[in-house]
Amino acid sequence: MGVKKFIELVTETLGLDEMKKSSKKKSVKNLLKKLNSKKDAISKRLKAKLSKKKTKELNEEMEIIQFQIKKGEVILKKLNS
Amino acid sequence: MLRRIFLPAILIILGYGFWISPDFKEIAAGVAIFLFGMITLEEGFKAFSGGTLEKILKKSTDKLYKSIGFGFIATAIMQSSSLVSVLTISFIGAGLIGLTQGIGIILGANIGTTTGAWLMAGFGLKVKISAYAMPMLAFGVILIFQKAKSIKGIGYILAGLGFLFLGIHYMKDGFEAFKETIDLASFAVDGFKGLLIFIGIGILATVVMQSSHATIVLILAALSVGQITYDNALALTIGANIGTTITAVLGSLSSNIDGKRLAGAHLIFNVVTALVAIVLMNQIISVVDVISDFIGIANDNHTLKLAVFDSLFKVMGVIMFIPFVDKLVKFLESNLKGKDKQEVESYESVQYLNDSVLELPATAMAAIVRETKHLYINAFEIIAHGLNLKRTNILSEMELEDVIKEGYSKNIVDIDDFYEHRIKGVYGEIIDFATQAQSKMSPEDIEDLYALKIASRDIVDAVKDTKHLQKNLVKYKNNLNNHIQEQYDGIRIGLAELLRGIDVVSKMSEEDEVIVLLSKMKVNMQRYDILANGTLDNLIRNNLITNEMATSLMNDSAYAYEISKHFIAMAEIIFIDVSSDIKNLGEDMLISDEEVDKILEKGD
Structure with missing residues (x-):
């Protein structure tokens, strides 16, 4: 067994690659959690009576958050596969 | 002198010791x-x-x-x-x-x-x-x-x-x-x-x-x-x-x-x-x-x-x-006192870059991030004053319409002078220092360093764009044509909103807030683009402004767009760094230009 393979084996056995991956997963999950709670908060606010300008602003923010949630889910899916 | 004698003396003593x-x-x-x-x-x-x-x-x-x-x-x-x-x-x-x-x-x-x-x-x-x-x-x-x-x-x-x-x-x-x-x-x-x-x-x-x-x-x-x-x-x-x-x-x-x-x-x-x-x-x-x-x-x-x-x-x-x-x-x-304050004020120098931080790639990187933020603070002030806006008003909760009414000075602010004293030297030193620091860095660190150099360049470009924009802002400030005045006021409001937003981002620690706010700024930047939103076409078609005004407005709108683009790009690099969660994800979570267009289409 070559030195390179030995190192790879040690890295694999100690799960160093997995550690890096799981830290990224944790970051995405954290972010998704925050974004989802933000989305819920905006949904609640949109149910109340608001001015046209405010409703437009909140709808736009909702759109942005939805895009970001989608992006986060794609990243998470990639990390899980 | 002592140093010159010291080393040979040590070597001779050692040599003699080895001999006996x-x-x-x-x-x-x-x-x-x-x-x-x-x-x-x-x-x-x-x-x-x-x-x-x-x-x-x-x-x-x-x-x-x-x-x-x-x-x-x-x-x-x-x-x-x-x-x-x-x-x-x-x-x-x-x-x-x-x-x-x-x-x-x-x-x-x-x-x-x-x-x-x-x-x-x-x-x-x-x-x-x-x-x-x-x-x-x-x-x-x-x-x-x-x-x-x-x-x-x-x-x-x-x-x-x-x-x-x-x-x-x-x-x-x-x-x-x-x-x-x-x-x-x-x-x-x-x-x-x-x-x-x-x-x-x-x-x-x-x-x-x-x-x-x-x-x-x-x-x-x-x-x-x-x-x-x-x-x-x-x-x-x-x-x-x-x-x-x-x-x-x-x-x-x-x-x-x-x-x-x-x-x-x-x-x-x-x-x-x-x-x-x-x-x-x-x-x-x-x-x-x-x-x-x-x-x-x-x-x-x-x-x-x-x-x-x-x-x-x-x-x-x-x-x-x-x-x-x-x-x-x-x-x-x-x-133990630092440099004379007056000396610092006339030609501003770097605050964090010195040979001692080159000891570790991480400290060199942290120093460059801080210095880039220092450059941003200087640029913020220059841009605000160049647009004849008070920095304190931008950072307050004052309505933006009121912010543009209260000018910074009756005289024209010399952006060139500001640039020479507070931007050029600091920028030059950041680039020089980054070149020195990268010799000790890993390929991943060099990538981050490159992004920081781009962020510094974005800041410098934004200041230069402000200089171009300032010329017509002054020219049309008291013009009798209300339409052109309104458009230039709109540009100032848009940029004041941008500066306020960037300042909020710079102080935020919640990563979800940071990316949502930066995305909002991207949407706004596109919205204020009068070339894309048809405002300019409308003004020309209805003969509300002269051809000369239209050309100026077209150019200045492009400058304002560039200032926003540069500042948002800079913020994505230097302020997202604060939160490790987003840094870990890189640019993957940030909204793209196509997505901005889709959001605007839906809004309309």
Whole structure:
């Protein structure tokens, strides 16, 4: 067994690659959690009576958050596969 | 002059020593291997200092006791107080910690060095240490040749420890053999005279070896075979403690003023502690005997008793200094002053970039991030004043319509002059420093560094765009055509909103808020683009503005768009860095231009 393979084996056995991956997963999950709670908060606010300008602003923010949630889910899916 | 004589003198003394005694050769080789081990060990720890350094430092140095604990642990692990002091100077230089925290780390590092004496006295002298050295060296060197930074780091640490152990083995063997030919103990000097002479030798030995740790190991090796007396060994230990400050003083020469103040604190602390130890020498020796008895160290076990002495007098020094840390900071701040303020104000210079932060890639990176933020603060002011807006109004909760009504000055602000004095020099130094720093960086770090250089360029470009925009803002300020005035007011409102938003982002710590706000700014930037939203077409079609006005407006709208684009791009690099969660995800979470278009289409 070559030195390179030995190192790879040690890295694999100690799960160093997995550690890096799981830290990224944790970051995405954290972010998704925050974004989802933000989305819920905006949904609640949109149910109340608001001015046209405010409703437009909140709808736009909702759109942005939805895009970001989608992006986060794609990243998470990639990390899980 | 002294430096020119110093090195040849050392080489001649060593050469003569090798000539007359092969055992001296073994001791000297042991010291050389030990020092090489320390260099290798330092290299290994540097490989692990990137990434989360800033976070760790913030959490572990926010209180004085935590700073002391951090210094103690770092030194106990790395076995080098010199490395810890040089790194602390580097942290201060990069603005990662303040002077008080730095002094705390140095106090802790002083206690941390005592672990070396305990390890050597309790373990190094009792077992055949070279048996551990060989496998460490073999494994270490194999790992050093690997590409991965962390594995390489482990390799350096293993090899470093291997060399340390091997060095100790040679020193020990050398002294044992040396004893058979020359008895150094016959040169022992008793009393106060002996105390002063051996303190001097301790200082000199540490200055030559640049390591108090190496000196103490050497003292213990000599003491273990009776080549020096216990009393003289105590004096040598005090001398080593003073000599070690020279490394910190030399390290601070290339640092900023806080780095120099820290080296000053280190010097004051060690010299005062040594003076107190000299005055209370007999009492300290009695206490050492009592402690040794209490923990079961035999009366004739001088090596372990030396370790007790080393710990006692250093802990005593730290306890003595803790109540005076704030006073020491004030004393150093009033006696060691930075550049004249007037000089700083006329041509603004960099605040965080100095040679001391080049010590570690992580501190160099942190310093460049901070300097880029400094450049952004200057640019913020120039852009605000260039748009004839008050910075304080932008940062307040005032309605933006009111912000643009209250101008900054009746006179035209000279952006060129501002640029020359507060942007150009700082930008040039950032680029120059980044080029120097990247030679020590990994490919991933170089990528981050490249992004930072782009962020600095974005800032500079935004200032230049403001200069172009300012010309017509002034020209159409009091124009009788309300439509053109309205458009220019709209540009000013849009940019004021952008500056306010960027300022909010710069102070945010919640990553979800940061990315949502930056995305909102991107949407707004597109919305204010009068070329894309049809406003300009409408004005021309209905003959509301002249052709000349249309051309100006078209150009200036493009400038405003570019300013926004540059500032948002810059914020994505320098402010997202604050949150490790998003940094971990990179650009993957940020909204793209196509997505911005989709959001705008839906909104319409």
